[in-house]
Amino acid sequence: MDESCTVYRTMEYLSKRWSLLIILELFKGQEDGKRYSELKRDLPGITPKMLSTRLKELEDEGLIENVVDSSSFPVRSDYFLTPAGWALIDVVKALKDWALAWKIDNVACGLQDCADCHL
Amino acid sequence: MDESCTVYRTMEYLSKRWSLLIILELFKGQEDGKRYSELKRDLPGITPKMLSTRLKELEDEGLIENVVDSSSFPVRSDYFLTPAGWALIDVVKALKDWALAWKIDNVACGLQDCADCHL
DNA sequence: CGGTATCCTTTCGGATACTG
């Protein structure tokens, strides 16, 4: 195990607080993505600073995309998953399946199409 | 998204630094698991305090098991994955596959049976 | 609305020494 390990390098940015949850929220937004204020609303407890920071990191990693419409007022800013970001949902799904199988008894989340996250 | 979210609750402990890497190292040990000193050796940069802390957390979560032989001197302490811990490897594998597909060009890691982590 | 800027607290985690 060293810094060349793929798992090691990937966890460096994915293990950060809120990162995967932001990905999950954008997935819930489906093809429409979500706006900054929607993400803020849907991630209770996150501060504006933290949200901005994580969004920038995820954009730098190529997992999300930001579309800004400066012509409207107030400015409209939408965030979407990139193909790489979409693909990450498989990992999140594996994580959820594991948790439901071994760790958590969460009926709502165990439904075929989870009412909350559709995962 | 709130504290009842399965993904949220799972990331609370799995996203901590070293946690998944410790799981991965124990997986590499296969049925023999690994000793404290082996984990320390195989996770360059981890401090004894950090290793102890994470091992305790993972044990509390039921992902690893610690077998101590006090009759030998020095005391022998071995760590193994529990069934829940073994099952987590599927998630780590999904993570690695995603990274190789979208983020990292890591030839060694992409081999059918990765020379380093056998994942 | 979509962020920044500032300040401040807390906790994470590193270094090192020590012990049964």
Next chain:
DNA sequence: CAGTATCCGAAAGGATACCG
């Protein structure tokens, strides 16, 4: 060998105010 104890610095992250 398998940890624990102590100390300490850096950084992560929270609260809040503010701005175009």
